[in-house]
Amino acid sequence: GDYSTGAAQVILPYVAGAMEVYEQQTSWPLVLEHSDTIVIWGSDPIKNLQVGWLVPDHSVYGYWQQLAEKVKNKEIKVIHVDPVRNETMKFVGGEQVAVNPQTDIPLMLAIAHTLYSENLYNKEFIADYTTGFDKFMPYVLGKTDGVEKTPEWAAKITGIPADDIRALARQMASGRTQLIGGWCLQRMQHGEQWAWMLVVIAAMLGQIGLPGGGFGFGWHYNDAGTITSAGPLMSGFSGVTGVEPIFNGSYKGYAKAIPVARFVDCIANPGKKIQWNGHDITYPYMKMAIFSGNNPFHHHQDRNKMIKAWTNLETVVSVEHQWTATCRFADIVLPATTTYERDDIEQFGNHSNKGIVALRKIVEPMFESKDDFDIFRDLCRRFNREEAFTGGKEKMEWVEEIYNGARLQGRGLGVRMPNFAKFWAGDGFIEFPAGKEWVRHESFRNEPDLEPLGTASGLIEIYCKTIADMGYDDCQGHPMWFEKAERSHGGPLSDKFPLHLQSCHPNHxxxxxxxxxxxxxxxxxxADREPVYISTKDAAARGIKSGDLVRVFNDRGQVLAGAVVTDDYSAGVCRIHEGAWYSPLDGGKAGTICTYGDPNVLTLDIGTSKLAQATSAHTALVDIEKYTGPVPAVTGFGGPIYVTDIDPLFPAMDKA
Known part of the structure; x- marks a missing residue:
């Protein structure tokens, strides 16, 4: 799994037959032509589309500009379900449904209740394309647990008036509606339920597979909705070597793979048994960890828990070209080259796949840095696994093979590409011909028997027997509302820590x-720190003004940050963007204050449920106060201390 979509990517294959989160979406021209209503639920595409997995072409922003014009001209209605007036809301316009954080499921259940009770749902679609509706609705109607999921019930939890919930459901059912879901809401405890419910609502509306209708979880990512070219796709390295890994006696009987978001729990609790996606697994005794191209002291939760667990590792290696917090907590740092110091190849455009670009190095590797390929080849050589790792090829031979694979694929598509030598020596860019418009799930809608989904039934699984048979108490056979370990606006621990902390992607x-x-x-x-955004009401109650240095805290930790007071945030909601470098006042000591503002000092490190065991970073409460103590310097930046008067730590490796 991963930290981005850990819950959704596990639940959605059971429900919709595919991971959904990274897939291409319906072509934007079709959405702009056919949609009457677009509901953007917990997503900020204008902010997040600035970056992509590959080289983005940013052409998708032209479609968002067209959407803004249609909203202005009242041709399309856009509704943002979000407690924050985000960048997309400001750019596109539309209406806001400022739901209380972590209460989206009650809102969705009440929408389903309204669609059903007012006879607004598509019975034919439910009958022909889904399974399990008859097992789900008794829960919505309160027949299984005694709690009817009415708008009045949801209003008390969500903060949205009952009549507004009904109006939202009616608006969705009044015409063609495209549901756009982000990823942040599945990064909370029980995050699987939100992804499941978005599919259920789309199924009840009955527009899945129609242009401008249905659901999508990737509209904020990888230029989604741009028309994919008619060109080939490049492959990558195969992860299959045919060579068995080397295990020593300590590893016998333990899991070979664990959910990535549980790795600190694994380090802290070797031998612990957990349930995960239908399996019982036992944490191994991890003695050594190698981190290459990632920085867990940025992206993992509960920094102080990490620091305590870290002492269980005998050796930590970081392969990096930046002196990150993970490097500071490593025993060995192997300097890696940057993109500017290596040759590579890449696709231009993400989902648009506009072409292929040669990435030629600009300078030779600096100092003692090496390409990651060479670093791992050298390591594998010491385990007699060099051939298995390299496949008998040098780096440029791999680049050429990847190119030739696309070239061969291109022949079948009628796209002619020069041989690799000519490509590399020439312009180093190939542009592919334009592709065709496309509708997500259209083939399933048109031919459900011939083009079934990848679920057990081939249909959308509103009730999933496979999940039900796992017997989990926190992820059952259909989507449900589960209370959180901590929740603002009257939820658990809100009397002690009243502010919900968002730690989503930064804009900058x-x-x-x-x-x-x-x-x-x-x-x-x-104030020389990472900003913390706080509502005008919450700031006034605490005597905080924009520009103040503040302390953000809970029982897990404390950070300093610079206050930004804004009306864009609902009362009870604050935000520190993820990515702020961990800067402890007293390095290596659990509980010390972070002098710069790393939000993961404050976040909760628990799994979403026994199904996905993904990150629950967005289940986090804090409080904020004006900082009045001595102002410490920010400690998290600057390079290592250079020591030159001792022998190399590993002279044998130096000579290898």
Missing amino acids: RLHSQLCSSTDFRATYTV
Whole structure:
């Protein structure tokens, strides 16, 4: 799994037959032509489309501009379900449904109740394309648990008036409705339920597979909705070597793979048994960890829990070209080259797949840095696994093979590409011909028997027997409302820590990248710290003004941040963007204050449920107060201390 979509990518194959989160979406021209209503639920595409997995072409913004014009001209109605007036809302316009954080499921259940009780749902679609509706509705109607999921019931939890909930359901059912779901809502405890319910609502509306209707979870990612070219796709390295890994006696009987978001729990509790996606697994005794191209002291939750667990590792290696917090907690740091110091190849455009670009190195590797390929080849050589890792090829031979695979695929598509030598020596760019418009799930709708979904039944599973048979108490056979471990607006622990903390992606950087740049930080920091956004009402109650240095805290930790007071945030909601570098006042000591503002000092490290065991970072409560103590320097930036008067730690490796 991963931290981005850990819950959704596990639940959605059971429900909709595919991971859904990373797939292409219906072509934007068709959405703009056919949609009457677009509901953007917990997503901020204008912010998040700035970056992509591959080289983005940013052409998707032209479609969002067209949508803004249609909203202005009242041709399309856009509704944003979000407690924050985000960048997309400001750009596109539309109406806001400011739901209380983590209460989207009660809102969705009440929408389903309204669609059913007012006879607004599509009975034919439910009958022909779904299974389990008859097992789900008794729960909605309160026949199984004694709690009818009416708008009045939901209003008390969500903060949305009952009549507004009914109006939202009626608006969805009044014409063609496209549901756009983000990823943040599945990054909370029981996050699987939200992804499941979005599919259920789309199924009840009956427009899945129609242009401008249905659901999608990837509209904010990878230029989604741009028309995919008629060109080939490049493959990558195969993960299958045919060579058995080397295990010592300590590993016998333990899981070979664990959910990525549980790795700190694994380090802290070796031998612990957990349930995960239908399996019982036992954590191994992890002695050594190698991190390459990732920075867990940025992206994992509950920093102080991490620090305590870290002592169980005998050796930590970080392969990096930035002096990150993970490097500071590593025993060995192997310097890796940047993109500018290596040759590679890449697709241009994400879902648009506009073409292929040669990434030629600009400078030779600096100092002692090596390409990751060479680093891992050297390591594998010491385990007699070099051939298995390299496949007998040098780096440029792999680049050529990847190119030739696309070239061969292109022949079948009628796309002619030069041989690799000519491509590399020439312009280093190939542009593919334009593709055709496309509708997600259209083939399933047109031919459900010939083009079934990848679920057990081939249909949309509103009730999933496979999940029900797992017997989990926190993820059962159909979507449900589960109370959270902590929740604002009257939920658990809100009397002690009343503010819900969002830690979503920043508008000004990609995750933690470039945060170490003094000049770049100067463009957005407040009081020389990461900003914390707080509502006008909450700030006034605490005597906080924009520009103040504040302490954000809960029982898990504390950070300093710079206050930004804004009306964009609902009362009870605050935000510190993820990616702020961990900067402890007293390095390596659990509980010390973070001097810069890493939100993962404050987040909760529990699994979403026994099904996905994904991150629950967005289940987090805090409080904020004006900081009045001595102001410490920010400690998280700057490079290592250079030591030159001792022998190398591993002289044998130096000579290898």
